[in-house]
Amino acid sequence: MAEAEAARRVANPLQVLGRSTLAAVRMVGSVGVFAVRGVVAALTPPWFLSQLWRQIVAIGFFSLPVVGLTAIFTGAALALNIFTGGGRFNAEQVMPQIVALGITRELGPVLAALMLAGRVSAAIAAEIGAMRATEQIDAMRTLSTDPFRYLVGPRLLAGVLMLPLLTAVADTIGVAGGWLVATRVLEFNPTVYVRNTLDFLQAWDVVSGLIKAAVFGFIVALMGCYHGYNASGGARGVGRATTHAVVSSAILIFASDYLLTTFFTHAAQ
Amino acid sequence: MTDAVPKLAWKGVTKRFDGRAVLDGLDLSVAPGKSLVIIGGSGQGKSVTIKTALGLMRPEAGKIELDGKNVVGLSEGARRKLFSRIGVLFQGAALFDSLTVWENVAFRLINADGVPRKEARERAIEALDQVRLAPAVADRFPSELSGGMQKRAGLARAVVARPEILFFDEPTTGLDPITAAAINQLISDQVRRLGSTAVSITHDLASAQTIGDEIAMLHDGKIIWRGPAAELRTTDNPYVRQFVEGRAEGPISHAV
Numbered sequence: 230m231a232e233a234e235a236a237r238r239v240a241n242p243l244q245v246l247g248r249s250t251l252a253a254v255r256m257v258g259s260v261g262v263f264a265v266r267g268v269v270a271a272l273t274p275p276w277f278l279s280q281l282w283r284q285i286v287a288i289g290f291f292s293l294p295v296v297g298l299t300a301i302f303t304g305a306a307l308a309l310n311i312f313t314g315g316g317r318f319n320a321e322q323v324m325p326q327i328v329a330l331g332i333t334r335e336l337g338p339v340l341a342a343l344m345l346a347g348r349v350s351a352a353i354a355a356e357i358g359a360m361r362a363t364e365q366i367d368a369m370r371t372l373s374t375d376p377f378r379y380l381v382g383p384r385l386l387a388g389v390l391m392l393p394l395l396t397a398v399a400d401t402i403g404v405a406g407g408w409l410v411a412t413r414v415l416e417f418n419p420t421v422y423v424r425n426t427l428d429f430l431q432a433w434d435v436v437s438g439l440i441k442a443a444v445f446g447f448i449v450a451l452m453g454c455y456h457g458y459n460a461s462g463g464a465r466g467v468g469r470a471t472t473h474a475v476v477s478s479a480i481l482i483f484a485s486d487y488l489l490t491t492f493f494t495h496a497a498q
Numbered sequence: 499m500t501d502a503v504p505k506l507a508w509k510g511v512t513k514r515f516d517g518r519a520v521l522d523g524l525d526l527s528v529a530p531g532k533s534l535v536i537i538g539g540s541g542q543g544k545s546v547t548i549k550t551a552l553g554l555m556r557p558e559a560g561k562i563e564l565d566g567k568n569v570v571g572l573s574e575g576a577r578r579k580l581f582s583r584i585g586v587l588f589q590g591a592a593l594f595d596s597l598t599v600w601e602n603v604a605f606r607l608i609n610a611d612g613v614p615r616k617e618a619r620e621r622a623i624e625a626l627d628q629v630r631l632a633p634a635v636a637d638r639f640p641s642e643l644s645g646g647m648q649k650r651a652g653l654a655r656a657v658v659a660r661p662e663i664l665f666f667d668e669p670t671t672g673l674d675p676i677t678a679a680a681i682n683q684l685i686s687d688q689v690r691r692l693g694s695t696a697v698s699i700t701h702d703l704a705s706a707q708t709i710g711d712e713i714a715m716l717h718d719g720k721i722i723w724r725g726p727a728a729e730l731r732t733t734d735n736p737y738v739r740q741f742v743e744g745r746a747e748g749p750i751s752h753a754v
Contacts, residue, residue: 277609283596359595367554368592372655373581373610375574 263381263455270375270382277379284387288349288450292395295348296341300399303336304328304406312415324415325422326429328407333430337400338438339486342392342445346452346478353384353453354474358460358467366458381458384450392446393439400435437493444489445482452478503566505530505695506551506663511560512719513546520546521557522719528712533689533696535710535727537703537741539750542716544699545589548665551697552586553577564663582610585661585694587685589668591652593640599626600636603655611659625654628691629684646677650684657688664689666698670705682708703730703742715741717750 311324311331357380360366369376404426411417453474460470504527513521520543528534538544549555551562553572561568569580593602601608603625604618613621623633629650640648649669656664669685670678682705689696689709700706706713707727714724715738723735731742740748 356596363590364588364592365594367549367552368586368588369594369605370554370577371552371581371584371586372606373578374605375578379609 259459260451260455263458264451266377267381267385267451267454270377271385272382275378277383280379280383281386284383285391287352288345288384288387288446289391289394292341292345292348292391293398295344296395296399297402299340299344300332300337300403301406301409303340304332304403304408305410307331307336307403308407308410308415312411324411325407325417325425328411329404329426329430330434332403332407333400333434333438335438335486335490337403338392338396338442338445339482341396341399341442342449342482343479345388345392345395345446345449346475346482349388350449350453350474350478351471353450354457354460354470355467357454357457358470361458361460362463362467376458381454384454385447388446388450389443390446392449393442396439396442397435400438433497437489441486441489444485448481448485449478452481502529504528504563505532505565506697507561507563508547508551509561509563511547511550511557511562513543513550513555513557519719521550523560524716524720526714526721526724528695528697530695531693533686533698533709533711535706535713536697536699536716537701537706537713538699538716539741540701543719544716545667547716548667548697548699552584552665553580578610582606582659583662584665585656585659585663586665587649587652587656587667587669589671591640591648593648593651593655595640598637598639599631599643599651602640602651603636603658605655606659621658622654625658626651628657628688629654630680646673646681649673649677649681653681653684653688657692660692662694664692664694664696666696666700666709668700668702669698669709670700670702675704678702678705679708681705685709706730 308324308328311327312321315321315324315327357366360380366376366380369379408419408422408426411422412419456470456474456477457467460466462469507527508521508524511521511524512519520541524543524547526534526536526547536544536547546555550557551569553569557570560570562570564580569577572580593599594605597605600619600622603622604613604615607613607618607621608615619636623636626633626636631647631650631654635643635647635651640651643651653669666685670681673681685696685698686709696709698706698709707730710727712724713727713730714721715735716722717737723733723738725733730738733739736749740750
């Protein structure tokens, strides 16, 4: 019976398509409502400042090593690639400018956000999911405390505030990685490299990357909170929530990166 | 029951999961200052009964009245105010892992009532003392405590704000008989000391008789027997007798 039912479902692709579409619409609506509740909780009192500080340290400070290491290696590899590739049409000398542009506009915010998706979104989903599984969220409500204000709001705020700062660090270290390779391996003049970079970079290159980072920070924290808060099914459910948080964060980071870049491009014209 | 308004009452409450009615028109009430224990097999809706009263689950039909006022469908703000009159001890204690024991006990005082941390800590340590936990435990984290100590800390958290109504969800599950007896006695002492109304759910008959003035048995979503705690072992209700004697055969077996 069950096999026949499964076969019938597979045989009707329209039904599968319809069911998937409905599930997707439900999911978008559910995330949207959750996001609005989270934003309201983050922006209106009462605020739990000790929780906000705790999340700022967890998301910002403890992510510095992983973001810094990612940035320095990416900056170094990017410098080598641009130098080698640029050599095909005698463009080696613009390598400092391209590294700076690539890091500040794209790679700094995106890579920092991806690192946070792996480190922070997963941790948030696991922590809140475990709290859901052990009735700690129910307990919080019975203690007259709104879990959205205590758990979700501070994480969203910390994500939005910390990722731009981490991106600023990643930008600096990434450019420094390019400078190291350029001066130690490719025999660029250190002073000229720095001057070329600074002369070429515009404030908007950096600022647009930081704006992207704030959006990515919101996405990373939101996906961690959403999947953790809605976890069900004990330890397996917490594991599933963690995976979904990381995967959905990464996809939304790339999608919103494209949309924001398109928007900035049109706005600049 | 007398004609007085019950402290808490479920009136025709129905709650379904996947089409199955876990609570099927439940009618139950508890008088002010009394301790009611709900017993019943696994999956019979005991936890759901408490969760509907707490607003953690919304019933599809029926009313739940606190002091005669329906509390189903209250707004979040009104529910938070209501929770200031309620204390809950969850099955696994549900202590917050990231906070110390005293911060757990004082959670409501600090985060909802705006009590300064110094005063909240003093009140938490006093509450811990009432459940016979030493002040040295206050600065430990829940993961550093045994199951029995976690239950005591959970009890201290439930009673610290002197609630009018206390809920106990399987308070002795997972504990050895001696620790369970100690927890039962502490619950009984605290309910009496505060003069609160208490609703507990349990499989543990010794626990039910220690902490309950009255016992009600839930089966197939309805109360099938209710009586004074002392009559639990003498009633001739076949469902209760099977449950008390722990027999596989009897009227309940077909449902298991």
